Structures are given as structure tokens and as C-alpha cells.
Amino acid sequence: MAAATLTATPFNSTMIRDPGVWAAEVSFDFNTGATKLGTASDAVMLAKIPSGVEITGMWIRYTTKSDTQQIARVDLLDASGTLLCNVIATFTVSATSGIALVQAGGAANSIPYKLSLSDDAALQYARLALVFVSGSETVSASLAGVVRYSRNSKLP
Numbered sequence: 001m002a003a004a005t006l007t008a009t010p011f012n013s014t015m016i017r018d019p020g021v022w023a024a025e026v027s028f029d030f031n032t033g034a035t036k037l038g039t040a041s042d043a044v045m046l047a048k049i050p051s052g053v054e055i056t057g058m059w060i061r062y063t064t065k066s067d068t069q070q071i072a073r074v075d076l077l078d079a080s081g082t083l084l085c086n087v088i089a090t091f092t093v094s095a096t097s098g099i100a101l102v103q104a105g106g107a108a109n110s111i112p113y114k115l116s117l118s119d120d121a122a123l124q125y126a127r128l129a130l131v132f133v134s135g136s137e138t139v140s141a142s143l144a145g146v147v148r149y150s151r152n153s154k155l156p
Contacts, residue, residue: 023056023150030144036137038070043132044143048125049076051117053149055087058111060130060145062093069093070135076113079123085110087147090133115149 026047037044049055060074074088087110115126128147 023148024053025146025148027146028144029142031142032139034139036139037141038064038068038132038135038137040132040134044130046074046128046130046145047147049115049128049147049149051115051124051126053115053151055111055113055115055147055149058087058145058147060088060143062130062141062143064093064138064141068136068138070138071133072130072135073133075129075131076110076115077127077129078117079125079127081127084115084126085113087111087113087128093135 026049028046030044030046055076058074062070062072064070070093071090072093073086073090076084076087078084117124117126130143
């Protein structure tokens, strides 16, 4: 099967372009329904993150049928799909429990991460995506999570 790219609702929503000195938060809750998902190169676009902010935290809960093992990661991609960083390094969804709860942080992850795109970039945001490395397809998967970011440049 060709790689599937699905889109969570917050990805198509209006993003907060300038959170000022306060922290912005984007939450997502996504269910695959009858769409198969989980093999290598499948992706779910989660949110758009504006250039010039610092990603300060993220967590994600991914749940699937308990007989399916999948390996995934959370990436930050530019407009052309080029990898900027791994926000959450590779994690495994167990075939036994079918649940992975991961939080960004530590040496294996890139949080905090300052997103700085070229001023002449056509799109001034990056795409946050759940990307599958390997696994078996499933039609019964859901994911939920939150990504937090702030712009501290306006602090005295």
C-alpha cells in the first residue's frame, strides 16, 4: 500500500501567529476510523507551528488494537517536507497493550526547540507530524496530544 497522509483538524485551523509573551497551546484528538494507518512512511499532520517560536513541551497518547505493533516518531517538517528535527524520538506502540504515552524531553528529543525559518520562506510555519517508521496497518487507532510553544522575544 502507498504511504497514507492523514490530517488532524488542528492542522487546518488558524494558527496563533504571535503568542507574545504567553505560551500558546495546540491540542489534537484524531481517530483513523476506517482508514488504514501504521506502515512505514504513513503520517498524520498534527499542527502548524509558526516560525520564531520556541516549542517548550509536547505529549502524545497513541492507542491502537492490542494485536498491532507500530514504531513511530514525531517530526517537525518544513513546507517541502524536509526534516527540521525529531520532536519526539522513535517510540514503540506495544502489540500487548496497544498504548504509547510519550512526552518530549531528555537527550533523545529536541525540546526545547527554537523554530527559525528563513525570512524569505514562502510559508512561515513548520508542520508537526506523527510519522510511522514500521508496523502493521490498523483501522482502529486514535491519538491525542498537546504541543506548547511561546515567543519570548518581547520580554524586557
